[in-house]
Every structure is written in C-alpha cells, then in structure tokens.
Amino acid sequence: MFAPLLLRILVGLLASTSAHSRFAVKNALPTVPSGWAEVQNARLPPTHGLNMRFGLAPQGSHLLESSLRNTSDPLHPNYGDHLSKAQVHALSKPATDTIRMVEAWLEAHNANAMRWSSSRDSVSAVILVSFAERMLSTRFGVFQHIKSGKRVVRTLRYSLPETLLPHIAFVHPTTAFFDPMRQHGIGGFAPGVDGAPHSAVPHLKKRGLNQSDYISCVNVTDPPCVRQLYNLGDYKPDVTLNGSENHIGVAGYLNVWARADSLKLYLDDYIPESRGSNYTFDVVNITGPFIPASINAEGNLDTQLAIQVAYPIPMTYFPTNSIPPHIPDQNQDGIGSGGVNEPYLDFIDYVLGLDKPPTVITISYADDEQTVPQDYANAVCNGFAKLGARGISVLVSSGDSGLGVANLPETMERHSSPSSPRPALTLLQSEKLRDISLRFLFLNPGPDSPIISTGHDASVPAYLDGPANAHETALQSSMYNRQGRAYPDITCAGSGAFFNFFENEWDIGGGTSAAAPTAAGIVALLNDWRLRHGKPVMGFLNPFLYGAGVTGMVDIVEGLVSGCQQPGFNATRGWDPTSGLGFFDFGKLQSLVL
Numbered sequence: 401m402f403a404p405l406l407l408r409i410l411v412g413l414l415a416s417t418s419a420h421s422r423f424a425v426k427n428a429l430p431t432v433p434s435g436w437a438e439v440q441n442a443r444l445p446p447t448h449g450l451n452m453r454f455g456l457a458p459q460g461s462h463l464l465e466s467s468l469r470n471t472s473d474p475l476h477p478n479y480g481d482h483l484s485k486a487q488v489h490a491l492s493k494p495a496t497d498t499i500r501m502v503e504a505w506l507e508a509h510n511a512n513a514m515r516w517s518s519s520r521d522s523v524s525a526v527i528l529v530s531f532a533e534r535m536l537s538t539r540f541g542v543f544q545h546i547k548s549g550k551r552v553v554r555t556l557r558y559s560l561p562e563t564l565l566p567h568i569a570f571v572h573p574t575t576a577f578f579d580p581m582r583q584h585g586i587g588g589f590a591p592g593v594d595g596a597p598h599s600a601v602p603h604l605k606k607r608g609l610n611q612s613d614y615i616s617c618v619n620v621t622d623p624p625c626v627r628q629l630y631n632l633g634d635y636k637p638d639v640t641l642n643g644s645e646n647h648i649g650v651a652g653y654l655n656v657w658a659r660a661d662s663l664k665l666y667l668d669d670y671i672p673e674s675r676g677s678n679y680t681f682d683v684v685n686i687t688g689p690f691i692p693a694s695i696n697a698e699g700n701l702d703t704q705l706a707i708q709v710a711y712p713i714p715m716t717y718f719p720t721n722s723i724p725p726h727i728p729d730q731n732q733d734g735i736g737s738g739g740v741n742e743p744y745l746d747f748i749d750y751v752l753g754l755d756k757p758p759t760v761i762t763i764s765y766a767d768d769e770q771t772v773p774q775d776y777a778n779a780v781c782n783g784f785a786k787l788g789a790r791g792i793s794v795l796v797s798s799g800d801s802g803l804g805v806a807n808l809p810e811t812m813e814r815h816s817s818p819s820s821p822r823p824a825l826t827l828l829q830s831e832k833l834r835d836i837s838l839r840f841l842f843l844n845p846g847p848d849s850p851i852i853s854t855g856h857d858a859s860v861p862a863y864l865d866g867p868a869n870a871h872e873t874a875l876q877s878s879m880y881n882r883q884g885r886a887y888p889d890i891t892c893a894g895s896g897a898f899f900n901f902f903e904n905e906w907d908i909g910g911g912t913s914a915a916a917p918t919a920a921g922i923v924a925l926l927n928d929w930r931l932r933h934g935k936p937v938m939g940f941l942n943p944f945l946y947g948a949g950v951t952g953m954v955d956i957v958e959g960l961v962s963g964c965q966q967p968g969f970n971a972t973r974g975w976d977p978t979s980g981l982g983f984f985d986f987g988k989l990q991s992l993v994l
C-alpha cells in the first residue's frame with residue numbers, strides 16, 4: 401500500500417492548493433466553551449491522526465419525516481406500517497454526487513481507514529491533523545476540560561470549500577465540546593442516590609431494610625411498586641407467539657458495563673419464575689475499546705430496571721464506547737487519550753443496520769445542549785427519526801439536575817440549560833409522590849429537525865400562555881427559548897430504585913437513568929399487547945401519547961421544577977414542563993393502544 405499512499409499525498413497537496421481554494425465558514429464558536437481552557441503552546445505534531453466523521457447532506461429527509469409522521473400517527477391509514485431497513489436506507493442515502501465528491505475529497509487528503517455508515521450518510525476516517533487543517537481551513541488546538549483534566553483536539557471555527565458546503569452536514573470532532581466526565585446523578589458516570597457520586601453512598605444490604613418501606617412504595621420503587629404505580633396488575637408478556645419479535649435494547653456508553661451475574665441475582669429475587677431459565681441479556685459490542693469496567697452501576701441499573709416488569713422479553717446491551725484507539729507519544733502529552741467521540745451516531749448507525757432491531761431502546765446518557773454543535777445535534781436527531789421510522793420506541797433520560805443557567809459566554813443568550821428537575825410533585829389523586837417523579841424525553845431536536853407531534857406543538861404554547869405560567873417575570877421568560885423543543889414528554893419513577901450492584905451488594909439508584917429503562921419495560925409490555933392482537937409494535941410514541949394516549953396518563957398537577965435561582969415552572973393540568981403528560985396507567989393504555 402505504500403505506493404498508493406504516496407500518490408494520494410501528492411494528489412492531496414495539489415487538490416488542496418488548487419480546486420478548493422474558496423472556503424466558507426461552516427461553524428464557529430464565539431469563545432472557548434465554559435468548563436474548558438485552551439492549552440497554550442501545546443505542540444500538535446503534524447503526524448497526529450484525528451478520528452473524524454463527516455456527515456453527508458441528506459436528500460430524502462422530507463420523505464423520511466413524512467413516513468415517520470404517517471406511520472406513527474394512530475389516525476393515519478399507514479399507522480404501524482414501519483419501514484424496513486432497506487426503505488430507511490433508501491430514504492437516508494445522500495445523492496450519488498454528494499457521496500462521490502466527499503469520497504474524492506477525503507481520498508485527496510490521505511484519509512485512512514475510511515468506513516461508511518450503513519446508508520452511506522456518514523463516513524469515518526483517520527486523517528492527519530495537518531491534512532484536516534487544510535481541508536477545513538482551520539488550526540486545531542489542544543483544549544483541556546478543567547474539572548477532569550482531560551485533553552482533546554478541537555477548534556473554535558472551521559470552514560469548508562464552497563463547492564462542498566451544500567454536500568456536508570457536519571464534521572466531527574471540530575467545535576464539539578462534550579463534557580467527558582459528567583459527575584452528577586446516575587445519568588453521568590458515577591451514579592448514586594439523589595445525584596451523589598456513587599462512591600459517597602454506602603452500599604445497602606437489601607435485606608436490612610424495613611419491608612414496609614417497599615410496600616409503601618414511598619422510599620423504594622422496586623418491581624412490586626412499579627407494578628402498583630403504573631397499574632400493571634399481573635400482566636405477563638407472552639414471548640412464544642407473535643410477541644417473539646419484541647426486544648429491548650439498552651445503550652451502554654462511556655465504557656459502562658452490565659453484569660449478567662447481577663441481573664441473575666436481581667431476577668432470582670424478584671421474578672421467581674426466572675429461576676433456572678438461564679435468561680440473560682445478549683451483549684453486542686458496537687464500538688470499542690471493550691474493556692469491561694469495574695464500576696457497573698449504570699449498566700446494571702439500566703438492564704435490571706428495563707426487565708423488572710418485562711421479563712422474559714429478550715434484551716440486548718450495546719456497549720458503544722466510541723473512544724478512538726490512542727497510543728500516546730512523548731510529543732502528544734496525553735492529547736487524545738481523553739478524546740471521547742460522541743457515541744450516539746455509532747449506536748444509531750449500528751441499530752439501523754440490523755434487519756431485526758430492538759423494538760424499544762432506552763438511553764440513560766445525556767450531553768448538555770450547549771456543548772453539542774447544532775449541525776451534529778441535527779444529525780443525531782435525524783438518526784432518532786430513522787429509528788422511529790423503523791418502528792423503534794426510543795426512550796431517553798433528560799438529565800437529573802433541574803433547570804440551570806447554561807453559563808454561556810456574554811455574547812450568547814442566557815438560557816435554561818436543558819436537563820431535568822428534582823420536583824416535589826403531587827398526583828391528580830393527591831397521592832404524595834415526593835421526589836420520585838423525574839423526567840425524560842423521547843426526542844430533543846433542534847429547530848430544523850423532524851416532527852414531535854402536533855399534540856406537543858399545541859401543548860407547549862397552551863402551557864406557556866396558560867394560568868400556570870401567568871405570573872412569569874421578564875427575567876424568567878428571558879431564560880428559555882420559546883421556539884425550542886419543550887420537554888419532558890412523560891414522567892416515571894426515578895428514585896429509590898433497587899438494583900444489584902455486585903454480588904450481595906444492593907444499591908439504590910435514581911434519576912432519569914432509572915426512569916428511562918423503567919418506562920422502556922412498560923412500553924415493551926404495550927408492544928406485547930399489540931403483537932398479541934396481531935398488530936405491529938408502537939414505534940415512535942409521541943403522536944399517540946399527545947393524542948389518544950393522553951387519557952391513559954396519570955396527570956401530575958401540583959409541584960414545580962425550579963432552577964436558575966428562580967421558582968421555575970409550575971405543574972398544572974395537561975402537559976407541563978415539570979412532569980410532561982404525567983405517567984403511564986398501563987391498564988388504561990391497554991385499551992387505547994388497540
């Protein structure tokens with residue numbers, strides 16, 4: 401391969417100095433994002449290889465959106481006609497010219513290890529930093545995450561040759577500053593009770609707790625409580641008949657693993673009929689490195705809570721670590737070792753490549769909005785739309801830390817940082833739920849991204865202009881974007897969740913990390929119910945939830961989510977930013993989904 405490589409370098413030099421000389425800015429940040437600092441005088445050897453991904457401009461996105469809209473709308477004749485892998489690929493595939501131009505551009509710049517996504521809507525490659533700088537008319541620098549000390553190679557601004565601008569959706573990593581060490585709540589790295597780091601929480605011996613605590617379901621939400629709270633009765637899925645195509649997928653990011661032995665202990669304890677069944681989750685390693693970690697709290701919590709009511713529906717854990725291989729050398733001073741790439745697109749692309757993907761997916765990880773470039777966020781959002789078009793219900797935790805000032809540079813607007821509350825809430829029936837209702841969302845798209853649902857679009861202005869928000873001050877209203885996507889969609893129990901941490905150590909987990917898998921398990925039961933009646937799985941849930949589904953939700957009408965040193969948003973009848981539409985009443989939903 402030596403000869404072609406040399407040739408390509410020559411072509412690259414020629415190409416970069418002639419054909420593509422006019423550039424247009426693609427993305428620019430006003431300053432280094434908060435929490436990060438540029439490492440002065442960091443030497444980046446020209447031989448430093450960047451693991452890059454280029455997103456190609458889609459051509460069929462309006463058709464994809466229209467298909468998603470139709471197939472997930474219970475009132476549309478095509479409801480439930482979920483698209484096949486080939487159909488979604490056909491709708492995702494960029495124009496042939498786009499693929500050809502991008503491929504030629506990468507080859508001309510000595511791209512190595514080129515790897516196309518299954519629908520050719522993005523391509524990954526390793527590119528020497530000196531070449532990447534020429535391709536993007538930029539200078540890469542070294543930036544340090546202040547809290548964790550991790551270093552990454554990024555830039556504050558990049559451009560594209562004008563001829564390529566309409567063909568490229570995003571280039572990553574460029575201006576993305578994802579927080580590589582989120583420490584709050586179980587939604588980040590170090591889970592624990594009420595957002596405390598795991599290490600600060602003594603592991604509980606489950607047997608030592610007072611049984612009445614479980615029965616009351618106030619302090620603890622274990623499987624019997626979940627059955628009670630969501631009106632599940634003794635519903636058991638039937639995986640032997642049509643239900644056999646039902647399947648729960650659990651995302652595992654950041655090198656977090658789930659233990660099969662822990663799952664077994666959990667099932668043995670709570671689901672007697674599982675004993676002797678050898679039930680466990682499959683593991684499908686998506687992107688490495690695959691180094692099982694010693695801390696398994698998040699992965700154990702997610703797998704155990706997803707199956708707590710859904711046993712014996714098959715479940716797969718998908719480690720998606722997306723940490724590029726890195727061999728530090730003396731010049732690099734650790735640069736790149738912290739270069740965690742975003743796992744979302746790797747995960748979505750993998751799932752879209754499956755002939756029989758999971759029917760429900762739960763994701764208990766999040767990034768702060770301000771750290772994700774808009775174009776990249778749009779690509780991820782379109783990916784979620786594709787999953788929806790395949791008939792997959794995607795449940796994502798919205799974060800654990802309530803409303804917060806995004807601490808943006810002065811040049812940008814202050815706004816509430818999307819994350820989640822720790823509300824004191826009361827049910828419609830005025831049953832006290834104290835702190836157990838946390839929020840999560842299905843989709844968190846930017847302004848150009850696909851539909852949520854007409855119901856959602858109507859609910860948000862109705863709330864903002866309604867009585868619950870009547871006394872909003874000018875300061876409060878300046879802190880969020882009225883045109884943006886509101887969340888959460890629904891609420892689910894998020895605290896006091898028992899799970900097996902390791903051997904005889906049981907722990908209480910919490911946060912939206914607990915809410916998302918719990919809800920995914922319940923959605924799997926709704927799928928089972930539909931499959932048993934010869935109907936396809938639910939797919940993208942929002943059009944149903946904001947339509948007929950509303951009457952199958954338990955509305956939360958009291959309480960509030962606060963933040964930014966402001967009182968925040970009040971709960972009220974109907975959708976509100978504190979609890980969304982409320983929580984599932986499975987018994988009622990059963991009749992509504994048929």
Ligand SMILES: *[C@@H]1O[C@H](CO)[C@@H](O)[C@H](O)[C@H]1NC(C)=O
Pocket residue numbers: 463466467470476
């Ligand atoms: C979606 O449904 C509308 C009619 O309600 C139809 O005009 C449109 O072609 C459909 N879209 C797709 C992709 O089938």
Ligand SMILES: *[C@@H]1O[C@H](CO)[C@@H](O)[C@H](O)[C@H]1NC(C)=O
Pocket residue numbers: 610611612613
């Ligand atoms: C358990 O708690 C209940 C109420 O909090 C109390 O009445 C009961 O005595 C406790 N039982 C034990 C064994 O501690």
Ligand SMILES: *[C@@H]1O[C@H](CO)[C@@H](O)[C@H](O)[C@H]1NC(C)=O
Pocket residue numbers: 609610613618619
């Ligand atoms: C359960 O919650 C009550 C009320 O918050 C508290 O007083 C009690 O200590 C809790 N019990 C346990 C075992 O945490």
Ligand SMILES: *[C@@H]1O[C@H](CO)[C@@H](O)[C@H](O)[C@H]1NC(C)=O
Pocket residue numbers: 676677678
């Ligand atoms: C579980 O595994 C054991 C040991 O491999 C085997 O003997 C047993 O038949 C399995 N049980 C079921 C229900 O498959």
Ligand SMILES: *[C@@H]1O[C@H](CO)[C@@H](O)[C@H](O)[C@H]1NC(C)=O
Pocket residue numbers: 683684685690691692
């Ligand atoms: C996934 O990676 C882990 C860690 O390297 C390994 O133990 C496991 O066998 C892999 N699983 C599969 C299905 O390849």
Ligand SMILES: *[C@@H]1O[C@H](CO)[C@@H](O)[C@H](O)[C@H]1NC(C)=O
Pocket residue numbers: 867868869870871872873967968969970
């Ligand atoms: C929320 O409700 C409280 C209590 O009724 C009220 O004082 C407050 O002004 C309301 N907030 C907004 C933004 O209207």
Ligand SMILES: *[C@@H]1O[C@H](CO)[C@@H](O)[C@H](O)[C@H]1NC(C)=O
Pocket residue numbers: 641642931932933934935
């Ligand atoms: C299975 O699905 C088919 C249609 O796909 C339906 O005709 C049949 O009644 C279903 N069987 C059961 C047992 O649910």
